[in-house]
Amino acid sequence: MRAGRRAAVGPWAGRIAGGVGTALGTALGTGALYYSTILPDALRVGLAVAFPACMLGAGWLRGACARHGVRAALGVMAGVWYVTDPPRNDRVWAGEYAIPADTWRTGDVIHVRNVRNFRYRTVNDYLPAWYDASYDLNRLDSVDLVTSYWAGENIAHVFLSFGFSDGQHLAISIETRRQARFPYSTIAGFFHHYELFYVTADERDLIGVRTDVRHERVYLYRLDLRPEVRTRLFLSYVAAIHDITRHPVWYNTLTDNCTTGILARAGARLRYRLDWRVILSGHTADMAYDMDLLGPYDAKRYPDYAALHAASRIRRAPGAVIGADYSTAIRQALPPPEGPG
Template structure:
């Protein structure tokens, strides 16, 4: 009986590991590429051989292969020294001195097309005592269920700082949604001017973008902004892996906000297109209208042929609730 249970467990484990190891190696950052592709093909093949073999070889082979795979996967380190795609090449940094936040390398690209742009960055100081609001941005690029979610911080002097938790993509790879489930992307906080970060979505990619003003206590807004700045600084020396399920654009916001686990596990976190409705139910959005009405009013409508210019932030807030 014990032998049958062992064989059953081994077969189940190897069956699960076949596709997982193939994908993990295929989407890994191993160089050279021939080694990455070879491991993606050969490692699952070894599991398959163990499944077909009998006796102690099956158990021993499965154990060795699983120990070898997890030994590599769990110690595979994220890095900051790769050859990055242009939009992720220069990370922001931040430090706080008293009530002044010094933010460097704020992205401010000018786009002709999504792939044809002029790179530009600037440094700026922000007075924490002038932090006046926080806005939730949801950008839809794949139907109603999936959206990219990020925050923009407003200051009483009229400036805005948008921060988006994203995948840091290498230049040699094209974007893949599936790759985000494995060690493929490092975590990256795009810290940018609204003209860049929101404008590229509304005017260049033609995505459906909503801008919601969050109703939070000033102390909460300040704590969340400082948490973002601390993480931006930490990632410069302590890189982390992005993960579509556990460490993505939406879970990152909830983690920075110290949200309770029951909110982090809400189905609307995984299906990020419904994150704004979750914020509404939690009382973080204006309740003078029902959510459908608020959502309709929060849609950013841009004239045909618009390009984000210096007045972009003012323009997108005109007639917004």
């Protein structure tokens, strides 16, 4: 009796597993085609419609071998196309991603071409501007973690800002490089839709647009890093900025995003790179706190992460303007680190 039940269950289990696999493969293939960069758009959309139609139509073929063979062939073709689909730097980009930064080194001085410094009138109305600057590694004395929330507590944009003893700050944000023809889409980030981009900017641009124009909730924390670690972290960004101008890479919401890039360059242990807070980026600062990377702050005034988080929000006075003293102004009311770091 038991043997008979096993024999009856076996084929059904196989069919269910096969059906789930086919549905998942069809969904992934359709998403990859729809969110691809194929031109013209009519071809992209047409392929995204044709692929699931062919996968579904294969179910009407006689014989399991024919059905499975056609679907396998379609899956292989889609897979080969996907893994050989190259990222590029020569697309028509949205204005804020049009001009990438580049870097080079002379002794202990890092030169950066095209530091972005947009002046925003509104979210979508801005005056584009870039400048060139040089940064002395011997003056690098701080690294700040910035988290910016626009809806809820679970999702935030995360980036770093490097401070120098001569008053300079260089903010670097790992972002999607969006084409002008596409609106932003979270789902698209799971596929080959965006190239990865290092927004290398003045704090008045990268932080200022969030505090004063978009009115997001922005938090700034000092990272507790040894001088050699600060330098190594900064140089890893400098190298990546240069490399990506010659060898573009795809952005991926899961594996190559704003949080994973920071963790990889900070040499985080594997368990933190696999932490759920990597995906729910609004908890990145909480994770950094658990890793003993924040501060050092006064333990009596800020006994836990909740207290530190509440005190670390950048609060702008009504009518405040983004001026030359912006970097100093936003830090005046924030928790001061207790030591060099």
